[in-house]
Amino acid sequence: MAELRFTKDHEWVRLEGDTATVGITDHAQNALGDVVFVDLPEAGRDVTEGEACAVVESVKAASDVYAPLAGRIAESNAALGENPALINSDPTGEGWFFKLTAVDAAAVAALMDEAAYAAFVDGLA
Amino acid sequence: MAESELLETPLASLHRELGGRMVPFAGYAMPVQYPAGILTEHLHVRASAGLFDVSHMGQAELLGEGAAAALEKLTPADVQGLKPGRQRYGVLMTETGGILDDFMVANRGDRLFLVLNASRKHLDIPAIEAVLPSGVTLRPLPDRALIALQGPQAVAALATLAPGIATMKFMDFAEHSIAGVNCLVSRSGYTGEDGVEISVPAEQADMLAKALLALPGVQPAGLGARDSLRLEAGLCLYGNDLDETTSPVEANLxxxxxxxxxxxxxxxxxxxxxxxxxxxxxxxxxxxxxxxxxxxxxxxxxxxxxxxxxxxxxxxxxxxxxxxxxxxxxxxxxxxxxxxxxxxxxxxxxxxxxxxxxxxxxxxxx
The missing domain is CATH 2.40.30.110 (Aminomethyltransferase beta-barrel domains)
Structure with a gap:
């Protein structure tokens, strides 16, 4: 499986071919707490880098999720509608949010790798 | 407000020991949740018992002949009719008919005992003092902590340490010795569940909280669960559901x-x-x-x-x-x-x- 890349907004990206799967990091789900609802983008929507395109709601608060890259929404994770707690239990696996196509591989490579993201999170404490 | 300027309650070190996630609330560093998380803490309170630190709330006593009549200038609650050993919920009013704060008042026989919101106590205290006749004095009690033990198992668990609490009814108020600590106990809370709120000298709060957490079925619960519990119970939060523009009639109070x-x-x-x-x-x-x-x-x-x-x-x-x-x-x-x-x-x-x-x-x- 392709390695994960990370944004400063605590999203992760996994690029396979020209499709990028996007979710929120373990750090992000832990900070949010128990997720009770997620509002996901429609397939076919074109998004720009940094555009708010999903909302994750915990018991405590609502938070925007941003497109880490420009691209087109290919699919959202329908399983989260039934079971948003997957975001807490498996944030980088079954808890994925959406898939983007037509992404620029160079833009993915420019995101933080795991070590850089870990250092970034440590710096926030 | 910078973290360093935040006040701490007498249970601050216990919160850290328990892994509480501290957030600023009304000028205090308070635990929004513990490692179990808000959802689990909430459900645990409804099923068993949860311990909340609410020491940020203002405690005060009103002493002297005519204290109840004096307080009635500020509140539409029937304070003079409150019997000794009983507590009542009410609102303090602004001059223009808005709500200055919501509060609890208990009749201790020789004095009234008040619990005020943390975010409003700095306004309530001068407002109360302004209506007091000579001979009635308001004494803030900043040296006391307040611990809420809430949930269907709370009183049964607590009664193993202080059997007399089991016979208290909702909104009764009495002195009890719990684990050797002299406490002021009211059978009340902010969750919709049975339970008690316990006022205790600050220096004994940590010991008491640990004794309560050692009781079967008791888990710590933070401000996050407190908020979701009170919302399900339809109880108002000052600053959200009540403020100086809302009247008690509008607020359905x-x-x-x-x-x-x-x-x-x-x-x-x-x-x-x-x-x-x-x-x-x-x-x-x-x-x-x-x-x-x-x-x-x-x-x-x-x-x-x-x-x-x-x-x-x-x-x-x-x-x-x-x-x-x-x-x-x-x-x-x-x-x-x-x-x-x-x-x-x-x-x-x-x-x-x-x-x-x-x-x-x-x-x-x-």
């Missing part, structure tokens, strides 16, 4: 106004309350049940038939309701139970209805 007080109208701000009771208030606090799973939070505009009729003041996900729950104010014409509403969440109309409060029935020991 007429029940806190004594019958004698509603004849005499002899409290600050009475004119507005009287007019609203005679003519109907322009808006009313109501429960709101959003359809589906999506929460509608505070400040969400509320429409009926395409017209803005009000705003949500508290909203979130109710773990025991297993659904989103909210409360807010709407125009009187849209306040009837079952009225269809549109909740404007991020620009989209989320359907909802006016719902009876509470969302989860109270289980007080009446």
């Amino acid at each position: 007429v029940w806190t106004m004594g019958k004698r007080r509603r004849m005499a109208w002899d409290f600050q701000g009475a004119e507005r309350c009287r007019a609203e009771l005679d003519n109907g208030p322009s808006r009313l606090r109501i429960g709101i049940q959003p359809e589906g799973r999506q929460p509608a939070r505070g400040h969400t505009p509320v429409q009926a038939g395409g017209q803005v009729v009000g705003e949500i003041t508290s909203g979130g996900f109710g773990p025991s309701a297993n659904a989103p729950v909210a409360m807010g104010y709407v125009a009187r014409g849209a306040a009837a139970d079952g009225t269809a509403l549109e909740l404007m969440v991020r620009g989209k109309a989320l359907p909802g209805r006016v719902a009876a409060l509470p969302f989860i029935p109270h289980r007080y020991a009446r």
Whole structure:
């Protein structure tokens, strides 16, 4: 499986071919707490880098999720509608949010790798 | 406010030991949750018992001949009719008929004992002092902690340390020795469940809290669970659901106004309350049940038939309701139970209805 890349907004990206799967990091789900609802983008929507395109709601608060890259929404994770707690239990696996196509591989490579993201999170404490 | 300027409660080191996630609240560093998380803590309180540190709240006593009559200048509650050993919920009024704060008052026989909101105590204290005649004095009690033990198992667990507490009824108030510590105990709380609130000298709070946490079925619970529990119970949070612009009539708190007080109208701000009771208030606090799973939070505009009729003041996900729950104010014409509403969440109309409060029935020991 392709390695994960990370944004400063605590999203992760996994690029396979020209499709990028996007979710929120373990750090992000832990900070949010128990997720009770997620509002996901429609397939076919074109998004720009940094555009708010999903909302994750915990018991405590609502938070925007941003497109880490420009691209087109290919699919959202329908399983989260039934079971948003997957975001807490498996944030980088079954808890994925959406898939983007037509992404620029160079833009993915420019995101933080795991070590850089870990250092970034440590710096926030 | 910078973290370094935040005040701490006497249980600050216990919160750290328990892994509490500390957040600023009303000028204090308070645990919003422990490692179990808000959902688990909430459900544990409804099923068993949770321990909350509410030491940030203001405690004070009012001493002297005529203390109850003096306090009645500021509140429509019947304080003079409150029997020794009993506690009552009420509101303090502004001059123009808004709510300065909501509070608890207990009659200790020789004095009144008050519990005020952390965010409002700095305003309440001068407001009370301003109406006191000579011979009546208000004494803030900053050297006391306040611990709430809430849930259907709370009193049974506590009774193993202090058997007398088991015979207290909802809103009884008494002194009890718990694990060797002299405490002021009221059978009350902010969750809709049975339970107690315990006032204890600050230096003994840590020891008492540890003794309570060692009881079977007791787990720590943070401010996050406190908020979702009180919202399901339909209880107001000052600053969200009550403020200086809302009157007790609008807030659906007429029940806190004594019958004698509603004849005499002899409290600050009475004119507005009287007019609203005679003519109907322009808006009313109501429960709101959003359809589906999506929460509608505070400040969400509320429409009926395409017209803005009000705003949500508290909203979130109710773990025991297993659904989103909210409360807010709407125009009187849209306040009837079952009225269809549109909740404007991020620009989209989320359907909802006016719902009876509470969302989860109270289980007080009446």
